[in-house]
Amino acid sequence: MTIWKMGKILSDNDRYEAHRIAAIVPCYNEEQTVAKVVRDLKAAVPSMEVYVYDNNSSDETVRVAREAGAIVRSESRKGKGNVIRRAFADIDADIYVTIDGDDTYEAADLPRMIGTLLSGPYDHVLGVRKDSSETGSYRPGHEMGNRMFNRLVSFLFHSQVSDMLSGYRVFSRRFVKSFPAISKEFEIETELTVHMMALRLPQVEEKVGFRDRPAGSESKLNTYSDGLKILNVIFQLVRNERPNLFHGVVTILACALSLILGLPVVFEFFETGLVPRLPTAILSAALMGMAVLVSSVGVLLSGVRRARREAARLAYLRLDPPAHVPAEDTMFYRIGQSS
Incomplete structure (x- = not known):
């Protein structure tokens, strides 16, 4: 038996069947985690298509993702920005989701994020990471850098953002198809945030669960080199946008x-x-x-x-907004299962 908030039963298919939803999962050597990410996404929104974009992995990421039920595609140019650019161009959907393949984000929060996008309607829902680990999931350098970048970009572009480096986001079609995607690597999140600010697109933030990578899984981020790349992107965006x-x-x-x-x-x-x-x-x-x-x-x-x-x-x-869903309908979502 499925348990629902407020006592009203609405299946995922009933709520989202009119929308084509695509999840984009950039992966580089994530064979240890990608299968769980794909299964969790499909459990959260069964009607959603999950696309795993392999970025020159040297392990079994492709095989594991395909066996888990994902649509697997490849991008030979290295870098998360190149993957997002390719995926946004190739995939045709009404709602787009981006999530990392390292199993650090809580996929169960996705129905709520999609419901929020449709209830606005909004063009961008940013998943603000809420640490669910007792030991702390953020590396100290990453947490400090993230706070600094949030304040800097909020000041420069006169729009508040709480977690501009989050990789967990939901977009409307008109956001994706109007986004130029110039960045090549991890600075793509900065470009996404500034695009939203520069065009003053309707957006909202949602708290999402965030946890440690599983043992044996290594982060691809480098605190200093990637931080310098992000600073360079901010500099270039200020030069072009301000x-x-x-x-x-x-x-x-x-x-x-x-x-x-x-x-x-x-x-x-x-x-x-x-x-x-x-x-x-x-x-x-x-x-x-x-x-x-x-x-x-x-x-x-x-x-x-x-x-x-x-x-x-x-x-x-020129593109249609997401179909509006009344706010009261977005309050009903699955919170657990029992048999």
């Missing part, structure tokens, strides 16, 4: 340095009529000229960015 801010900072720094170097030369000229430090005067003038040029570039790129955002918004609006 050109006035980026070029304004450079303009102010160049102006300040020009004045610091040039004012003493000007004062000395008025006092003596001489310019004994000619190289300093030339450098100061060049810095001020550069400041004017950078400021002008910022204004031009701001216009280009506006045109890009309008084009992206129009591409987004």
Whole structure:
């Protein structure tokens, strides 16, 4: 017998049969965990198709995933960003789910996340990790870096995010098909978050269970190198999405340095009529000229960015939103089974 909250029985098929749902599971050497991830996803949403994208694994990931019932595809270019880019282009669905193949996320939370997406309707539901391990599932460097990136991106793009590096997300079709997917590796989560912020898409966060990798399973993340890659992506996105801010900072720094170097030369000229430090005067003038040029570039790129955002918004609006499900229906979901 299946137990349901609020005493109302609604099967997964009844709730989602009108929607094509696809789960995308990027994998690199995850033979130890991928079968459980696939089975848990299918148990959570039976009507969902699970796609495992193998990213040049050297173990038995492909065989194990196929035996577990997944649709297995391959992406030869290494990196999670390349996998997501390929999957978003290849798969045609109404609702998309991304989840890592390392069995650290709780698949049982997925019906609630899909229900939330449909009840909005929203274009993006972010799974905010809630540590369910007594010993702590986060490595200290990852937890500190995640908090820092959350605050930095929230400040730069004026939109709050609690867990921008989470790999557990649910998307609408119009989000996926309007997302350019430029990143190659783990920085793809940053790009997904900033895309949502830049276009001001309707989104919501949901707490999800997060646990340790099983014994013998190794993380593919490198705290420092991947952190630097994420910082570089944030830098590039600020340059492209906030050109006035980026070029304004450079303009102010160049102006300040020009004045610091040039004012003493000007004062000395008025006092003596001489310019004994000619190289300093030339450098100061060049810095001020550069400041004017950078400021002008910022204004031009701001216009280009506006045109890009309008084009992206129009591409987004060409697609239908997720079919709305009344909020009261999303309250009823399976919480356990007994026989």
